[in-house]
Amino acid sequence: MSKQVYEHIEESLYHEKLENGLTVFLLPRPEMSKTYAIFSTNYGSMDRTFVPIGQQDKITVPDGIAHFLEHKLFEKEDRDVFADFGKQGASANAYTSFTKTAYLFSSTTNVEDNVKTLLNFVQDPYFSENSVEKEKGIIGQEIKMYDDQPDWQSFMGTLKSLFKETPVNIDIAGTVESIAEITKDDLYTCYHTFYHPENMTFFIAGNFEPDNMLALIRENQASKEFSKLEEIKRDFPNEPSAVAKSENKIVMPVSVSKCTIGIKESTKELEPQEFIKRDLLQDIILTYYFSKSGQFYEELYQENIIDASFYFETNLEKNFGYSIIGGNTDNPELFTKKIIELLLSTKTQQLTEDDFERMKKKKIGQVLRSMNSLENIASKYIHYHHVGIDYFELIPEIQKLTVQDANGFLSGWIAEERLAVCKIVPE
Template sequence: MEVLEYQQLNEKVYKETMDNGLQVFLLAKPEMAKTFGIFTTDYGSIDQTFTPIGKDEKITVPEGIAHFLEHKLFEKEDRDVFQDFTRQGASANAFTSFTKTAYLFSSTSEIEKNVQTLLDFVQDPYFSEESVEKEKGIISQEIRMYDDQPDWRAFFGTIQSLYHEHPVKVDIAGTVDSINTITKDDLYTCYETFYHPSNMVLFIAGNIEPEALMKQIRENQASKEFAEQPQIDRFYPEEPSTVAKKEHSITMPVTTAKSMVGVKENVEGLTGQELLKAELLSSMILDYYFSKSGAYYEELYKNDLIDDSFQFETELDRQFGFTILGGDSRKPEELANRIKEMLHQLKNEKIAEEDFSRMKRKKIGQFMRALNSMEFIANQFVHYHLIGVNLFDVLPAIESLTANDAEEYVNQWIKEDTIAVFQVKPQQS
């Protein structure tokens, strides 16, 4: 077992790679009452085309299957695993993103039992034709529910306007039609390919005794048999650098229009550290100009183009990246045009050294406060680990940034053919 020390943050992470390839990270926080565990596979909704383990030819599976698989793993032949966690005083959950699927629990007691349950239920799949058919109805309802949510439609509509071919444009849950084609065999194919321990990470943070817990995990994994796992071959379509649709809109029963501006980010060839740097700079620059204390936000608000629903976010990963800004507006076209002008205008703005120092201090403060949350530490540690970065290297990464870095980033950031506008407009009476 290796001990990674981060003296600046006064943290120690205990790390071990099991014989089967599972990477385990433990962070002892004895001052915390709650312990949080997350068991993650490097497999998300965009991984639709791949070569199954033991096969020679690639296949394309139905959209939404990673999310479907997440649902089905909780259901065993004789019980629902949620009940196991409840009996042990734990709250359990799971989520599927574009790039990963995670299973998690939080608890203040019976940590060892809950870790055992987490490992055992994820590593013991049970799918039957009957239960798969039943799940199709449940997930169909979930998809229809999201289809009725204007905020969700605005978010995914913007991504669909940005991307031509890449599966990031597909809703994580898939469509009603796509999930109805999923079979039990499809689930086992995806499980056997992507749920091998060597493609997974276990992270536990909280009131734990690292040596004893690592021994328990080691013994748990040694008691199970896993075949050797070759590298997984995944395939993604060629994606143009330009957006798919510069402008697109839909109508829904809303009283106020939603106007979103998306920027298609170029992540091709970026290393983990480069992705981190771009993510930090993007979030800091957007915060500086578009947060409630920012000059651009103030202008938009004074001109009655936005309300408190206005928001922005950047997501950068190994295969895709996007930035989205917008919200409710009584003047959706005017808002979209002004945001686009502001984004282009960033090239002419120069952030003074003193202002950039304040931006860094604010970012550091936000990061340090977030480290009080076990959920944040666990989720972000795994997120960064999968792109080749350590969570506890984020602080020195922020500290190393300069105003010149921000200027260089802005100069290559915004291009006309990488911006798309998506709007949800009220239906005409």
């Protein structure tokens, strides 16, 4: 077990890669009463075309299967795993994103028992034809629920406008039609391909003793047999730089229109240094222009173009990236015009040294505040680990950025062919 001390944030992180390939991170916080653990696999809804382990030819599985698999792992032949965690005083959950699936718990008692439960249930799949058919009805209802949510339809409508080929334009849960095609054998194929310890990460943070915790995890993993993992061959389509369509209008039973402007940030795989630089600058620049303390937000608010629902978000993954700016508006045409005018104007703008230093300090403050949350640390650390970046080195990376970096980013950030608009309008 190796130990790394991060003096600038006063943290000590323990790390080991076990013999079976599982990467383990331990962040002891003895001053806290809660412990939080997350067991994550580098497998998400985008991984729909791949070569199954032990085979030669690639296959394409039904949309929504990663999310379906997440649901099914909690159900065993004789019990529901949520009940196991409940008896041990833990709150458990799971989530599937475009790029990963994660299983987690938090508790103040029985931490070691809950760690064993987390490791054991994820590594012990049980799927039957009857339970798979039953789950289709449950997830089908979940899909229909999201179909009726304007916020989710706005989000997915924007991604479908931005991306033509990349499977980020497909709903994580799939469709009622696609999940109807899922079989027990499909689930086992995906599980055995992507749920090998070599493709997984375990992160635990909170009140525990690191030597004892790692000994428990080692013993647990040594009691199980895993064949050596072959290289996972995933197939992603080539994505054009331009958006799939510049505008997407969706009619729904809403009282107020919603409007989002999407920016197609990245369409290719980035190296770690290029990734972290772009990741930070996307967020810093968006915050500069669109935060509620900014001049542009105040102008739109005073003109009654936006309300308190206005938001922006940015996401960069290894193979794609996007930013979204949106909210409720009574005038989606004017909202769109104002946002796009500002975005296009950034190409010729130059930030001053003082402006950029303030922006960097604000970003550092946000990162430090987020590190008060065990949940945030664990999920962010795994996110950055998958792309070869140490999350605890984020602040030095921010400090290294220069105003020349920011202005260089601005000069090539926005192009009309990489902008898309999604409008949710009343029936």
